[in-house]
Amino acid sequence: MGSFSYKLFVKAESKVIINAPLMQVTVYSCILAISWMGAHMIVAEELQTGELMSLLAYCMNILMSLMLMSFIFVMVSMSTASVERIVEVLDEETDIKDPENPVQTVADGRIAFEKVDFSYDRSGSGIPVLKDVSLSINSGEMIGIIGATGSAKSSLVSLISRLYDVTDGRVKVGGRDVREYSVAALRDQVSVVLQKNVIFSGTILDNLRWGNPDATEEECKRACRLACADEFIECFPDKYETRIEQGGTNVSGGQKQRLCIARALLKKPKILILDDSTSAVDTATDAKIRKAFREEIPGTTKIIIAQRVSSVMDADRIIVLNEGRISGFGTHEELLENNMIYREVYESQTGGNGDFDEKGD
Numbered sequence: 585m586g587s588f589s590y591k592l593f594v595k596a597e598s599k600v601i602i603n604a605p606l607m608q609v610t611v612y613s614c615i616l617a618i619s620w621m622g623a624h625m626i627v628a629e630e631l632q633t634g635e636l637m638s639l640l641a642y643c644m645n646i647l648m649s650l651m652l653m654s655f656i657f658v659m660v661s662m663s664t665a666s667v668e669r670i671v672e673v674l675d676e677e678t679d680i681k682d683p684e685n686p687v688q689t690v691a692d693g694r695i696a697f698e699k700v701d702f703s704y705d706r707s708g709s710g711i712p713v714l715k716d717v718s719l720s721i722n723s724g725e726m727i728g729i730i731g732a733t734g735s736a737k738s739s740l741v742s743l744i745s746r747l748y749d750v751t752d753g754r755v756k757v758g759g760r761d762v763r764e765y766s767v768a769a770l771r772d773q774v775s776v777v778l779q780k781n782v783i784f785s786g787t788i789l790d791n792l793r794w795g796n797p798d799a800t801e802e803e804c805k806r807a808c809r810l811a812c813a814d815e816f817i818e819c820f821p822d823k824y825e826t827r828i829e830q831g832g833t834n835v836s837g838g839q840k841q842r843l844c845i846a847r848a849l850l851k852k853p854k855i856l857i858l859d860d861s862t863s864a865v866d867t868a869t870d871a872k873i874r875k876a877f878r879e880e881i882p883g884t885t886k887i888i889i890a891q892r893v894s895s896v897m898d899a900d901r902i903i904v905l906n907e908g909r910i911s912g913f914g915t916h917e918e919l920l921e922n923n924m925i926y927r928e929v930y931e932s933q934t935g936g937n938g939d940f941d942e943k944g945d
Contacts (some may be wrong), residue, residue: 588882603658607651614643680746686766690773691758692723693854693885695744700753702739704871712751713739713910721901723854726878726886728896730929731905737889740856740905744887745774758854775848777861783832783840789824795847803850810847810876812869813839846875855885867894874898893930902926 598881618640625631649738661837684747702714703896713736721727731737742753746762755762762770776796784791794805804824808814816839832840848856856877860868874895878887890896897916904912904919914925919926 585852591810595806603654607647607654610700611644611647617638618643622799632905632923633692641935654737654857670782672712680749680767682766683704683764686769687760687764688766688769690765690770690854691842693721693883694723694756694758695721695855695885696754696756697740698754698756700743700755701751702726702736702748703747703751712908714743715752717908717910719903719910719913721885721887723885725899725900726874728902729889729905730891730896730902730926731892735905736908737905738859739904739908740778741887744855744857745771745776767912771835771926772851773854774857775851775853775855776857777841777848778843779841779860779863781840781844781861783828783843785828785830785834786842787821787822787825787827791828791843792847792850795850796852802848807849808842810849810873810880811842812865812872813842813846815869838869840864841865842869842873849881853884856881857887857889859892862888862895867892870895871898893926893933897930 587750603786618636620638622631622636622789626633626636628901642850663718668721682778697719698713702717702718703710703712705711717740720934729737743750744762746765746767749763757765757770757774784794789801789804792807793799796803801824805814816835817823817826828835832843837844837863841864845858845861865873870892871894876886877884886899888896896902901914902912902919903910904917904923906925911925912919920930921927
C-alpha cells in the first residue's frame with residue numbers, strides 16, 4: 585500500500601511539473617500566432633483593431649479555462665495519492681493487542697525486567713536498543729534513571745506501559761507479564777509525565793481533570809500541592825478557575841510541567857514515571873516535589889529519568905544506563921564507590937564543569 589501511494593504521488597507531481605510549462609507555452613504561442621496573423625489582416629484592412637482585441641480576449645478566456653481544467657485533473661491525482669496514504673494510516677492495525685482473557689487489575693507497583701532485549705525493528709533484524717536488561721523494583725520504591733542521550737532511558741520505561749513489546753525476555757508489572765493485562769487497564773495504572781506535555785485551552789481545573797474526570801476540587805488541590813503547582817496557582821486572581829490559553833502560552837515551561845505532574849497524580853496510579861519532566865523546574869522545587877512524593881504517595885512506585893544527578897541522588901536506588909545496558913544499579917553511595925560512569929558524572933556536575941553527555945559517552 586505504501587509503495588503504491590508513493591508511486592501515485594510521484595506520478596501526480598510529475599504531471600504538475602510538466603503541466604505548468606506546457607500550458608504556458610501553449611497560451612503564449614496562441615497569443616503570438618493570433619497577434620501576428622491579426623496584424624497582417626489589419627494591414628490588409630480585412631480586420632479591425634477592436635475585433636482583434638476581442639478575439640484575443642476570447643482566446644485568453646478559453647485558454648485560461650483549459651489551463652484550470654488541466655490543474656483540476658492534476659489535483660485529483662494528488663488527492664487520490666493523499667487519500668491512499670490516509671486510508672493506509674486508518675487501516676493500520678497496532679501490534680499491541682489484548683490477550684484472549686486479559687487481566688483487568690494491576691495488583692501493585694512491582695516491576696521486573698527479565699533478560700529483556702528490545703529493538704524498534706519488529707522483524708528482529710534491527711540493532712537492539714536494550715540488551716540483556718534484568719532488574720527488579722519493589723512496589724513503592726523511588727527509582728532514578730540516568731544516562732547519556734541515546735542510552736535508551738525512555739525506551740526502557742516505555743516497555744512498562746507496553747507502548748512497545750519486548751523483542752526477547754519479559755517485563756512484569758504487579759507480578760504478571762504486561763502482555764497478560766488489558767492494555768487499557770495497564771496504562772490506567774501507569775502514569776507517564778514527559779518533558780514536553782500538552783496543556784489544553786480551558787481552566788486549570790479542566791486541565792487537571794483530564795487525568796481523572798471525576799476528581800473533586802479538593803483532590804485537584806492536593807495533587808497540585810504534591811506537584812508544587814499550588815505555589816503559582818494561588819497567585820493568579822482566579823486561582824484554579826484561571827483560563828489556560830491554547831498550548832499553555834500564558835504559563836511558563838516549569839509551570840506546565842508541574843500542572844502535568846499534578847494531572848498524572850490525579851489518576852492515583854500504581855506506577856508514576858517522570859521522563860525528564862522536571863527539567864524546567866529549579867532544583868529547590870524539584871527537591872520539594874520528590875520529598876512530597878516520598879511522604880504523600882509511599883505506595884506508588886516512582887521512576888524518575890533525569891540528566892541532573894541532584895534529581896536522582898536521593899532515590900532509593902539508581903539505574904545507570906550506558907548504550908542500552910545497565911552499567912550500575914544501586915544507591916547513590918554504592919554507585920559513587922563502585923560505578924565509574926556515575927562517579928564521573930557526579931564529580932563533573934557538582935564541580936560545575938560538565939554534564940552527563942560529556943562524561944557518559
